[in-house]
Amino acid sequence: MHVLAQAFQLIIDPYVLIVMLLSGMFGLFMGAMPGLSATMATALLVPVTFFMDPVPALASMVTATAMAIFAGDLPGVLLRIPGTPASAAYTNEAYEMTKQGKAELALGTCLTASVFGGLIGSVVLATAAPALAEIAIKFSSYEFFWLACLGLTCAALVSTGSPVKGVASLLFGVFLSTVGLDPILGYPRFTFGYVELMGGVSFIPAMVGMFAIAEVLRSVASLGERQEPVQASLRNIFAGVFPVLRRYWVNLLRGSAIGTLVGALPGAGGDIAAWINYALSKRLSRTPEKFNTGHVEGLVDASASNNASLGGAWVPALVFGIPGDSITAIVIGVLYVKGMNPGPMVFIERPELIYAVFLSFFLANLLLIPLGYASIKGAKRLLLIPREILMPIIMIFCVVGSFAINNTVFGVSLMLILGLIAYLMEENGIPVAPAILGLVLGGIIEENFMSSMMKSDGDLTVFFSRTVAAALGTITIAIWFSPLFILVKRRLFPARRA
Amino acid sequence: MKVNDAITGLGLIIFAVGVFYFSLGAPTIRNSIYGAALFPRIIAILMGVCGFYMVAKEALARRSDGKGSPLFSVPDWARSRWHVANFLLIIASLLIYILFSDIVGFDLIGTIILFALFASLRKGRLVSSFAVALVSTCLIHYLFGYFLRVPLPWGVFVNYAFF
Numbered sequence: 336m337h338v339l340a341q342a343f344q345l346i347i348d349p350y351v352l353i354v355m356l357l358s359g360m361f362g363l364f365m366g367a368m369p370g371l372s373a374t375m376a377t378a379l380l381v382p383v384t385f386f387m388d389p390v391p392a393l394a395s396m397v398t399a400t401a402m403a404i405f406a407g408d409l410p411g412v413l414l415r416i417p418g419t420p421a422s423a424a425y426t427n428e429a430y431e432m433t434k435q436g437k438a439e440l441a442l443g444t445c446l447t448a449s450v451f452g453g454l455i456g457s458v459v460l461a462t463a464a465p466a467l468a469e470i471a472i473k474f475s476s477y478e479f480f481w482l483a484c485l486g487l488t489c490a491a492l493v494s495t496g497s498p499v500k501g502v503a504s505l506l507f508g509v510f511l512s513t514v515g516l517d518p519i520l521g522y523p524r525f526t527f528g529y530v531e532l533m534g535g536v537s538f539i540p541a542m543v544g545m546f547a548i549a550e551v552l553r554s555v556a557s558l559g560e561r562q563e564p565v566q567a568s569l570r571n572i573f574a575g576v577f578p579v580l581r582r583y584w585v586n587l588l589r590g591s592a593i594g595t596l597v598g599a600l601p602g603a604g605g606d607i608a609a610w611i612n613y614a615l616s617k618r619l620s621r622t623p624e625k626f627n628t629g630h631v632e633g634l635v636d637a638s639a640s641n642n643a644s645l646g647g648a649w650v651p652a653l654v655f656g657i658p659g660d661s662i663t664a665i666v667i668g669v670l671y672v673k674g675m676n677p678g679p680m681v682f683i684e685r686p687e688l689i690y691a692v693f694l695s696f697f698l699a700n701l702l703l704i705p706l707g708y709a710s711i712k713g714a715k716r717l718l719l720i721p722r723e724i725l726m727p728i729i730m731i732f733c734v735v736g737s738f739a740i741n742n743t744v745f746g747v748s749l750m751l752i753l754g755l756i757a758y759l760m761e762e763n764g765i766p767v768a769p770a771i772l773g774l775v776l777g778g779i780i781e782e783n784f785m786s787s788m789m790k791s792d793g794d795l796t797v798f799f800s801r802t803v804a805a806a807l808g809t810i811t812i813a814i815w816f817s818p819l820f821i822l823v824k825r826r827l828f829p830a831r832r833a
Numbered sequence: 834m835k836v837n838d839a840i841t842g843l844g845l846i847i848f849a850v851g852v853f854y855f856s857l858g859a860p861t862i863r864n865s866i867y868g869a870a871l872f873p874r875i876i877a878i879l880m881g882v883c884g885f886y887m888v889a890k891e892a893l894a895r896r897s898d899g900k901g902s903p904l905f906s907v908p909d910w911a912r913s914r915w916h917v918a919n920f921l922l923i924i925a926s927l928l929i930y931i932l933f934s935d936i937v938g939f940d941l942i943g944t945i946i947l948f949a950l951f952a953s954l955r956k957g958r959l960v961s962s963f964a965v966a967l968v969s970t971c972l973i974h975y976l977f978g979y980f981l982r983v984p985l986p987w988g989v990f991v992n993y994a995f996f
Contacts, residue, residue, distance in 0.1 A: 379981060503845055503883040510852060510876050517869035522859055524869060525852075548927075555919045556910045558954060723954035727947050728969055730923065734930060735939075735973060739983040744931050751927045762835050762908070781872045788867045 342690035345390045346698060354391040355398040355695065359702055362399030363710045366406025367418045369547040369729065371736055372539060373403035374661045381669060389673035389688055394695035396669065397645075400662050401453055401699040404641050405707055408445040409714045412438055416547045416729070420775065421641045423542065423768050424609040431629030442714075443576040444631055445638040446707040448587060451580075452639030453700035455591035456598065456646025461693040464650045474600055476790070477798050480783040481807035482600065483776045486607040488814050489614030491769055498818075500765045508773020509780070511536045518782040519789070531745040540737040540746040541753050541774055545767045547733045548754025551726045553761075558722060579631050586616055586635040594640025598647025598660065606775055608644040612636040642703075646696055653677050653689065835906045842887030849881035919953055926950060938988020943970035 345351070358380065365376035376399045384392035407419030411426035412433055432441040474482075487509070491501045514525045515535030526532040580587055590612045597608040616636040617626045626633055645662070652663035652670075656677035670677050675688055682689055737746035757767045791797040799805040852873050861868030910916040926946040934942050947966035952959055977983040979996045987994045 499883050499886050503880060506876050506880045506883070510873070510880075513873050513876070517859070519862065520860055520869050522869040524859065524873065525855060552920060552923055555923055555954065556908070556916055558916070558919065721955075724951065724965065727950040727954070730926070730950075731943055731947060731969070731973060734927070735977050735983060735985065738985065739977070739981070742984055744934060747927065748931050751924070751931070755924070759834065763838075763841055765841070777872075785862070785867060785871075789862060793867065 338686045338690055341687040342694055345687065345691040346394070346694045348390075351391045351394055351695075354387070354395045355699065355702060356706075358395035358399040359402045359699070359706045362402030363406045363706060365399070366403030367409045367710065367714070369410060369416045369418055369543050369733055369736060371739075372419050373400045373407075373421075374665070375739075376400065376403045377662045377665045381665060384669055385672070389675055390691045390695070392669060392673060393666070393692050394699070396662075396666055397692065397695045398699040398702060400645055401642060401696075401703055402706060404645060405446065405449040405638075405703055406710060407641075408442070408449075408638065409710060412441045412445065413714060414550065414729075416550050417542070420538070420542055420606045420771065421609045421644075423546065423606075423771050424613045425634050425637045426546070427766075427768065428613075428627060428630065428633050431627070432631065432634075435629045437629065437631075439571065440575050440579065440631060441634060442711050443573050444579055444634050446703070446711065447573070447576050447580060448590070448635050448638035449642040449707070450700050450703050451587055452591040452594055453642035453645065453703065454697065455588075455639070456595045456643035457693065457696035457700060459595045459643075460646040460649055460653075460696060461690075464654055470599075474803070475801070476783040476787045477801055477804035478807060479600070480780060480787060480798065481804055481811055482597075482607070483779040483783065485807060485811045485814075486610055486776050487769075487773060487780070488811055489610045497764060500763075501769050504760065504765050504767065505769040505773045508770035508775075509777035511541065511770070511774045512777025513781070518778065519785045531743065534741070535778075536749060536753075536774065537740050537746055538774060539740050540749040542771055543733045543737050544750035544752070544754035545757035545771060547729060548750055549757040549761060549767065551730050551733075552754065552758045554722050554726045580635065583632055583635045586632060587639050589615070590636035590639035591643040594643030595647035597640070598644030599650040606772070608640040609637040610772055612640040642700065649692075649696075653681070653692075834911075835908065837891060837904045838887045839891035840904060842884040842889075842891070845880050845884030845887065849877040849884060852880070853877035915956075919950075922950060922953055934988070935986050936988060938990050939974055939985040940970055940990060941988060943973070 361380075362373070362376050365371045365379075366373055377396050380396055380399055384395060387395070404419060404421055407417055407422035408429065409418060411417040411422040412429040415426055415430040417423040417426040429441045429445070432438065487505055491498065491505050512535070515533055516523055523533055593612055593615070594608040597611065613633045613636060616633045617623050620626065620632055622630070622632070644660070648660040648663045649666070652667055654677070656667055656670075667677055670681075675681050675685060733750060734747050737750040738744060740746045757770075760767055760770075787797060799808055856870040856873035856877070859869035859873075861870075910920075926949065930942055930946060944963075944966045947969060948963050951962035951966055955962060974985055975996075978985050
């Protein structure tokens with residue numbers, strides 16, 4: 336209790352609170368801009384935190400990332416352009432809601448579910464960090480391989496339209512992840528002599544191109560032809576949210592729990608958590624046919640899991656110094672700089688600082704309510720700007736965001752090429768979102784598969800040799816073959832006519 | 834531009850063949866059959882299967898009802914010169930940025946691109962288009978260059994760079 340009181344005193348310092356407020360606003364901007372991301376927000380805060388004490392430094396990063404992850408939903412809901420990869424899983428669904436005049440409900444649900452998920456993630460972080468870390472650390476390459484396969488499978492499951500086209504899109508994304516140097520042998524693949532391609536296809540230009548540029552092209556092509564129902568006012572964003580959350584309270588808890596667990600796995604993150612939760616929500620829903628038509632249920636799961644995964648990602652980072660995601664990879668560096676070497680000893684040597692970080696998680700997620708509300712109210716002004724002005728400006732933001740990744744125009748070239756490909760894909764009913772996840776997970780799958788093969792001298796049975804790996808593998812393969820099972824079952828046991 | 838699923842399937846098959854071909858010669862891990870070519874080949878095979886499925890499905894649909902969807906269809910907007918021009922202008926703007934931004938600089942090229950797009954999309958209103966283009970570009974350069982330290986090129990204005 337004494338330690339908790341000390342931690343509380345450290346957090347309620349006016350300087351810390353002001354730092355959190357400013358970081359929150361910064362995080363909202365970074366998350367809402369296509370081309371910028373929560374990881375970038377964290378990276379940009381590092382030099383600023385050099386001059387701060389440990390508590391405000393870490394509190395600023397926690398707040399910025401919590402805001403950024405939610406803020407990715409804003410352009411996704413209003414413009415069908417996800418601000419962060421974690422929002423890409425449900426951007427289409429949320430935009431369908433906006434087209435039906437339900438943007439308030441979509442944004443209010445995303446905000447409230449994010450707050451709830453973030454608080455659950457914070458509670459788990461504070462109470463179960465060492466225990467969760469014990470589980471997470473037991474995950475080896477075999478478990479990661481199956482988990483990444485499961486993530487890819489979920490992406491194919493939730494894609495709109497033809498499943499075959501969804502799989503084709505996924506495979507295209509996985510192909511993009513193979514461009515560059517092979518992760519094990521360092522052999523250049525599909526680079527055709529271009530040095531820039533040796534680093535692979537950067538994720539941010541790909542996402543910006545495939546979502547934002549394709550959307551810009553679509554908007555420009557349809558200007559003046561169809562009158563889209565523009566939702567010019569967002570009056571009460573909480574209207575209707577509480578009945579939704581009351582109705583889908585199981586989804587809320589499930590999304591938060593799975594988000595925290597997936598976030599705790601080193602290398603996994605909110606992106607995978609959102610896809611898995613969205614797919615699970617559709618699979619377990621009583622009304623799966625309503626998905627992809629502007630149905631709010633999937634948003635509850637996925638939004639909650641995004642913010643919950645942030646807390647989960649700190650578990651292996653704090654306890655073992657192993658990053659749970661790209662954000663905590665940066666945070667670990669800051670922890671070392673501040674003399675809070677991650678590991679079990681930090682809980683003993685400087686417990687008040689660790690508990691202050693836990694409290695900052697709570698506070699950041701509570702701060703999400705007023706700041707998120709204000710950002711939504713501000714974002715509505717986006718809808719008042721004529722598309723003739725808005726789309727070119729979004730294009731320039733995308734150009735700058737793609738440039739900023741490696742400070743070369745190659746990122747802009749990638750953005751353009753993939754934007755054109757994505758435009759043609761969507762014109763022909765091939766969904767784009769699975770390609771993005773394929774790009775994210777392709778590298779993880781290959782790296783873990785190849786290192787598993789090296790460890791086991793090419794023995795494939797090792798993927799089922801460990802309990803968790805066997806369970807994940809069985810679930811994944813069962814999902815792969817479930818359409819066949821259903822077909823055989825229907826042939827053998829046809830439904831009786833009424 | 835919408836194409837028949839059989840054309841899409843054919844495209845996937847050609848792409849798959851290309852991926853398979855360009856992965857030939859990749860090394861393997863010592864004493865193992867697995868190597869740098871494994872995943873590209875798996876992707877190529879699966880993509881080829883998807884392609885064959887789409888071609889076969891379209892062929893069966895044509896056989897069963899005698900007509901399938903057209904091989905190529907142009908969207909309605911492509912019949913409007915203005916829409917086509919705007920569409921091509923977006924692509925041209927990005928190409929011009931890629932080719933000339935390092936030489937000319939972000940401020941100048943961004944202003945030109947935005948001005949061209951605003952003027953075309955708004956069908957005129959040149960003065961306000963120019964003003965918005967200039968202000969937007971300078972603001973974006975300041976925001977990203979000064980606060981976020983993104984080294985956007987100054988180009989012809991490099992002697993006047995103040996951050």
